[in-house]
Structure formats: structure tokens, C-alpha cells
Amino acid sequence: MAEITYREALNQALSEEISRDSNVVLMGEEVAQFKGSYKVSEGLLEKFGSERIIDTPISEAAFSGLAVGAAMMGMRPVVEFMFWSFSYVAFDQIFNNAASVRYMSGGLVNVPIVFRGPANGGTNVGATHSHTPENFAANTPGLKVICPSTPADAKGMLKAAIRDNDPVCIMENTILYNLKGEVPEDEDFIIPLGKARVACEGNDLSIIAHGRSVQVALQVAETLQEKHGVSVEVLDLRSIRPLDLEAILETVRKTNRVLLVEENKPFCGVDAQIAFLIQEHAFDHLDAPVKRISAIDVPQAYSKALENFQIPNHDRVLAKAMELL
Amino acid sequence: MESIYHDADIQKGDSSTKASTTVVPLPNETDFSTDSINHSLEAEEKIRFFSQMLRIRRFEERSLRAYQQGHIGGFLHLYIGQEAVAVGSVSVMSQDDHVITAYRDHGHAIAVGMEMDECMAELYGKKTGCSKGKGGSMHFFAPDKNFWGGHGIVGGQTPLGLGMAYALKTKGTKGACLCFMGDGATNQGSFYESLNLASLWNLPVIYVIENNGYSMGTAESRHSAGEPLARRGEAFDIDWSVHQGHDLYEVRSAIHKALSRARENSRPSVLEIVTYRYRGHSVADPDQTYRSKEEIEEYKQNKDPINLFRDKLLKEGVLTDDKIQALDKAAKDEAEASAEFALASPFPDVSELMDDVYWETDNPEEKSSSGTIFFESSR
Numbered sequence: 078m079a080e081i082t083y084r085e086a087l088n089q090a091l092s093e094e095i096s097r098d099s100n101v102v103l104m105g106e107e108v109a110q111f112k113g114s115y116k117v118s119e120g121l122l123e124k125f126g127s128e129r130i131i132d133t134p135i136s137e138a139a140f141s142g143l144a145v146g147a148a149m150m151g152m153r154p155v156v157e158f159m160f161w162s163f164s165y166v167a168f169d170q171i172f173n174n175a176a177s178v179r180y181m182s183g184g185l186v187n188v189p190i191v192f193r194g195p196a197n198g199g200t201n202v203g204a205t206h207s208h209t210p211e212n213f214a215a216n217t218p219g220l221k222v223i224c225p226s227t228p229a230d231a232k233g234m235l236k237a238a239i240r241d242n243d244p245v246c247i248m249e250n251t252i253l254y255n256l257k258g259e260v261p262e263d264e265d266f267i268i269p270l271g272k273a274r275v276a277c278e279g280n281d282l283s284i285i286a287h288g289r290s291v292q293v294a295l296q297v298a299e300t301l302q303e304k305h306g307v308s309v310e311v312l313d314l315r316s317i318r319p320l321d322l323e324a325i326l327e328t329v330r331k332t333n334r335v336l337l338v339e340e341n342k343p344f345c346g347v348d349a350q351i352a353f354l355i356q357e358h359a360f361d362h363l364d365a366p367v368k369r370i371s372a373i374d375v376p377q378a379y380s381k382a383l384e385n386f387q388i389p390n391h392d393r394v395l396a397k398a399m400e401l402l
Numbered sequence: 403m404e405s406i407y408h409d410a411d412i413q414k415g416d417s418s419t420k421a422s423t424t425v426v427p428l429p430n431e432t433d434f435s436t437d438s439i440n441h442s443l444e445a446e447e448k449i450r451f452f453s454q455m456l457r458i459r460r461f462e463e464r465s466l467r468a469y470q471q472g473h474i475g476g477f478l479h480l481y482i483g484q485e486a487v488a489v490g491s492v493s494v495m496s497q498d499d500h501v502i503t504a505y506r507d508h509g510h511a512i513a514v515g516m517e518m519d520e521c522m523a524e525l526y527g528k529k530t531g532c533s534k535g536k537g538g539s540m541h542f543f544a545p546d547k548n549f550w551g552g553h554g555i556v557g558g559q560t561p562l563g564l565g566m567a568y569a570l571k572t573k574g575t576k577g578a579c580l581c582f583m584g585d586g587a588t589n590q591g592s593f594y595e596s597l598n599l600a601s602l603w604n605l606p607v608i609y610v611i612e613n614n615g616y617s618m619g620t621a622e623s624r625h626s627a628g629e630p631l632a633r634r635g636e637a638f639d640i641d642w643s644v645h646q647g648h649d650l651y652e653v654r655s656a657i658h659k660a661l662s663r664a665r666e667n668s669r670p671s672v673l674e675i676v677t678y679r680y681r682g683h684s685v686a687d688p689d690q691t692y693r694s695k696e697e698i699e700e701y702k703q704n705k706d707p708i709n710l711f712r713d714k715l716l717k718e719g720v721l722t723d724d725k726i727q728a729l730d731k732a733a734k735d736e737a738e739a740s741a742e743f744a745l746a747s748p749f750p751d752v753s754e755l756m757d758d759v760y761w762e763t764d765n766p767e768e769k770s771s772s773g774t775i776f777f778e779s780s781r
Binding site: 128140180181182183184220243 | 475500502531532533534535536537538541543544545550551552553554555558560561562563564565566568569570572573591593595596598599602757758760762763764765770771772773774775776777
């Protein structure tokens with residue numbers, strides 16, 4: 078297995094799936110000649126040509142809708158949003174059309190499409206470029222939502238998403254793009270959607286997280302082990318919808334204490350649902366109330382001094398974990 | 403002979419709306435019957451077009467009655483008055499051409515060959531409906547007839563139609579997508595984004611603006627700057643033109659030219675087809691605030707697409723009064739039977755509520771993911 082970055086893992090997945098299926102195309106702003114705003118599609122234009130790697134104008138509603146229309150007719154487009162924040166001007170196409178066409182047609186029309194791009198804060202770009210819409214996508218029946226946190230997951234889950242017959246929203250993270258990890262080279266390496274991953278095993282406390290918050294949780298687990306002798310289990314959700322409820326309940330039953338960590342805003346965030354499910358299904362296994370750390374509930378702050386505090390960081394997560402012990 | 407277009411009014415005893423059977427001369431009308439696409443039409447085909455328009459109107463009238471009887475809920479956007487646009491357009495399509503439209507979709511659905519039964523049952527929310535009762539009036543679909551819906555958000559289908567044209571071109575099919583929309587949809591941003599891409603990428607999409615004069619209750623003069631609306635294509639180097647929607651021959655001629663442009667040059671078109679709806683925006687629209695009864699009467703008397711085509715066919719000797727009566731009776735009987743079918747059909751079972759959301763949950767044997775996909779609030 079080679080060690081590659083999250084960015085290269087996404088690139089491999091795209092390259093392999095575009096080679097494998099002539100219905101797969103990649104489109105979005107700056108994906109071809111510019112090689113992707115974050116260089117995720119580097120080299121793909123040279124390999125596949127401008128018919129498969131397609132630069133679009135800055136018209137999210139049109140190219141998202143175009144891709145939905147093409148998917149309705151059997152193509153498998155991958156739409157890149159430079160930021161998921163920009164998908165907000167294409168809301169109707171994703172949330173009405175991609176999500177609902179199958180249902181409204183009584184199952185006659187499928188929409189095998191992937192919408193992907195970064196959805197994160199922590200990069201000092203202010204309120205309009207830092208949205209994390211995994212909660213509203215997951216609140217929309219018809220869509221699937223995944224948040225890979227490692228290079229291997231980025232590859233295996235993007236490949237699974239492209240092969241999926243339903244619309245899948247992939248929330249990536251610009252800070253993770255340079256993260257390195259071992260990634261299988263097998264062209265059929267697939268990580269099924271809806272399968273959580275125990276990122277590290279432990280007995281005293283469970284931290285359940287998704288996206289980059291998994292990396293923060295792992296750092297906190299290390300601190301707790303080293304400085305306090307506390308054994309933490311970190312569960313990476315990987316996929317929000319479908320959700321691995323069994324894995325969540327399993328870790329809760331094991332440690333009896335839970336901290337939920339996400340970069341999503343707290344009110345009606347993903348972890349509000351996770352907390353509900355835990356109390357619904359594992360109430361008797363809890364030795365303490367479920368605690369949460371989310372982004373602080375204001376529009377994303379620009380100043381580093383503010384934003385570094387706003388999103389879940391090591392110290393905030395550690396302090397909350399200590400309350401549970 | 404009874405008027406073709408106003409059954410509901412007749413039932414209310416309003417005799418003032420009865421049409422004359424005499425041919426109403428229209429000023430400055432170009433004769434499109436000699437156009438090559440119309441000139442060679444067989445009598446049978448002409449009768450079929452007439453019958454299609456009549457069937458759409460009788461279906462709409464019957465559905466209005468069903469709504470008033472409480473069998474249909476929500477919205478019901480009737481197409482009455484605009485029939486020549488859907489029928490004329492579909493009549494020149496090849497098997498490689500596709501259609502997508504907005505929420506006033508019953509006319510297009512019947513024009514592409516959907517059965518009245520499945521359409522009426524959908525309106526009734528029945529399991530036998532074209533979308534199993536899950537789509538409703540605004541969301542009819544028949545992909546086997548190249549009909550991709552019925553879309554509820556104004557202008558929301560304009561990028562989808564673009565995508566269909568893109569898929570056709572990418573797959574090397576010599577087809578085009580007819581994307582129907584209303585005059586109100588021309589003021590949505592996604593439409594202009596779509597026009598830009600259509601021209602930039604040379605996509606075979608035809609935007610057909612069915613300009614019925616009103617964006618819901620707002621007249622064109624109050625909603626749009628710069629007439630005609632189709633001229634907006636000019637900014638994107640897209641061929642555009644304006645046509646009269648009460649003349650089925652003219653609609654056929656216009657759509658035929660645009661389809662040829664799409665097929666031969668892979669170029670888009672924007673066609674504005676001026677038409678009129680006799681009913682309100684939806685049946686929930688009391689239709690008393692934004693236009694006069696006289697205006698509606700004027701259209702019914704002088705520009706009714708069905709009456710005008712009927713008169714043409716009478717003049718051409720293709721139709722007789724007896725034949726018209728027989729076709730009308732057949733259309734009414736078919737519409738009535740569809741209402742009976744819909745009424746007798748079962749509602750979908752609540753156990754089917756979660757079907758048709760995801761391909762994967764409908765095909766469990768080929769399911770590739772795991773985990774929970776549906777969330778009940780509590781159990």
C-alpha cells in the first residue's frame with residue numbers, strides 16, 4: 078500500500094472510475110485546465126480530455142441541474158463544488174430535483190449523481206465560504222451524505238458513491254487534503270457507505286465524530302491516555318446517511334460515556350440526531366448525560382483568533398471530555 | 403353544435419360563453435398550412451391532432467370537476483386554452499427527442515401518449531397513478547415516452563432540460579430536448595445560466611416559453627422588462643422567434659425548425675409561443691383580480707386553438723360536424739371513464755410510503771451500503 082494524501086486519494090478514485098465507466102464525467106468550476114481549485118483533479122484533463130473533465134462557468138444552479146438532468150438519462154456525473162458553501166445558489170437543483178425526482182416519479186427515474194467538494198471552516202475565509210451543510214443534506218430524504226476523514230476513506234467512499242445509484246453528497250475538507258495515509262491500490266477498493274470505523278479502541282469514554290473532527294478527537298484521545306491514563310474509543314461515523322447506528326450503540330454500551338464532536342453548528346446539527354438516537358436506544362447504558370462539542374453558533378468568524386476557538390479544537394474537546402470523567 | 407371549450411361554464415348555465423361555429427377571421431394571419439411540415443399531413447394525422455387537443459381539454463374539464471367534488475387535493479394548474487402548444491410540439495418530435503416541462507403538465511403528458519387513467523389516478527392520489535400517487539398534478543413522469551416531468555419550481559426544470567440535451571449529445575444521439583416553461587420562468591436566474599451554457603456548449607435544447615400572459619396573477623407588462631421575452635436569447639447568440647400558439651400549424655412549423663437546428667447544427671433555440679389560459683393560475687386562483695372577463699371572452703371567441711383548428715379542418719373537408727361530435731363524445735367518455743377508474747382505484751398503502759425514495763432500498767438484493775437510512779422520530 079502506498080502512502081498518499083487525501084487529495085491524491087480523491088484523484089485516484091476519480092481517475093479509476095472515469096476509466097471504468099464511460100458514463101462518468103467530472104464537471105465544475107476550474108476542474109480541468111486549472112486542475113481544480115484545490116488540485117484534486119490534477120492530471121485528469123490530460124488523461125481523459127475535455128469531454129470527460131469539464132470546466133463550467135460560475136453557474137452552480139445550471140451545472141448542478143444539468144448534471145441532474147444528465148443523471149436522469151443514465152449518465153453518472155460527478156459535480157465538484159469549489160466549496161459546498163457555493164452549492165447554496167444551486168439549492169433547488171440538489172434539494173428539490175436530485176433528492177425528489179425518484180420519489181415524485183414513483184421510482185421511475187434514478188439520479189446516480191455525486192456532488193462533492195470541501196465543507197469546512199478553519200481556513201480563515203469567513204462566513205460565506207465555511208458552511209458545513211451535512212445536516213441539511215442529511216435532513217433531505219433521497220440524498221445520501223458522507224464525510225470521509227482519511228485518505229483511504231476518501232478513495233474508497235468516493236468510488237462507492239460514484240457506483241451508487243442514488244445521489245450522494247460528499248463533504249470533504251480543505252485542511253484534510255494534505256493529510257497522508259496508506260491507501261490500497263486495488264481498483265475495486267470500495268468502502269461501503271453507512272459503515273462507521275473505530276479509529277482507536279478504548280474503554281472509558283467514546284468520542285463520536287465525523288470529518289476532520291475525527292482527527293481532533295484522536296489527538297484528544299492521545300492526550301487523555303498520556304496525561305490522565307484515560308482510555309478513549311474514537312468512532313468515525315464516515316457516513317451520516319445512511320448511518321451506522323449499530324456501531325454507535327456498540328461503543329456506547331462499551332464505554333457508557335459519550336462525547337459527540339462535529340464542526341457542524343449545534344442547533345439541529347448532525348449530533349443532535351445522534352444524541353437522540355443514543356438516548357432512545359441505549360439510555361440504560363449511559364453513566365452520564367451525552368455531551369457535545371460543535372462549532373460555536375455564530376456565522377463563521379474571519380479572524381484566526383476567533384475561528385480557531387469557534388471550531389472544535391483540541392483544548393475545547395479535551396475540557397468537555399474531562400467533564401465526563 | 404356545442405362549443406368545444408367551456409363545459410364547466412355550460413354546466414353552470416352560462417350561455418353567454420357559447421362559441422359560434424362560424425369561422426372567425428383573424429387579421430394578418432400567416433397561413434402555415436402550406437408549410438412543408440404541414441402541407442404533407444394526411445387527413446388521419448390532422449384528425450389525430452384535433453382529437454388530442456380535445457382529449458386534453460375534456461380531461462382538464464373533468465379533473466376540474468373532480469377537484470370541485472373534493473377528489474383532488476392541493477393544486478391543479480389547468481392547461482385549457484394552451485392545447486395547440488403541447489400537441490403541435492409533440493407532433494413533430496422524433497423518437498430521439500425528449501420533453502420536460504413545468505407544473506402545468508397535464509397537456510404535455512397526454513400529448514406524449516400518457517393514458518388519461520394513469521394521469522387522473524395520480525391527481526386522485528391513487529396507487530394506479532403514473533407516479534403511484536407520490537407526485538401529484540405537478541409531477542407526472544413517463545420516461546418510456548421520453549417525458550421527464552412535471553416540475554414544481556418555476557424555472558427549476560430549465561437546467562434539467564439542458565442536462566438532457568447534454569446527455570443526448572454526449573451519447574451521440576441525434577435528438578433534442580424540448581424544455582417547456584412559462585413566461586414567469588423567464589425571470590428566474592437558472593434560466594439565464596442555462597441559456598449561457600446551452601449556447602456555449604452548443605447543446606440541442608429548445609426552450610419553449612408558453613407565454614400565456616400571466617406569471618400567476620402578474621401580467622407580463624408588470625413582470626418583465628423588454629419584449630418580446632424570447633429576445634433574451636439574443637444576448638447569448640441563440641436563435642429566437644415568437645409565434646402564435648392558437649394555430650397548431652404555426653406551432654408545428656416553429657418547433658420543427660428548432661428541432662432541425664438542434665439536430666443538424668446542435669444549436670439551441672428560444673421560442674416564445676403566445677397563448678392564453680382560460681382558467682386561473684390554479685383552481686385555487688379566483689381569477690378576479692388581475693384580468694377582465696372580457697379579455698378571457700375575447701380569446702375564447704377569437705383565438706381558441708381547438709375551434710380554430712376545427713374550422714380549418716371543416717374548411718379543408720377533413721372533418722364533418724358528425725365526426726366532430728363523435729370525437730368529442732369519445733373524449734368526454736374517456737375522461738369520464740378515467741375519473742371512474744381513479745375513483746375505483748385503491749389509495750397507496752402506508753407501507754409503501756418509504757418505497758421509491760432510494761434505488762438501493764427498493765433493490766435490497768443489490769444493496770451495497772449498510773446502516774440506517776430512514777429515521778423515525780421515535781419508536
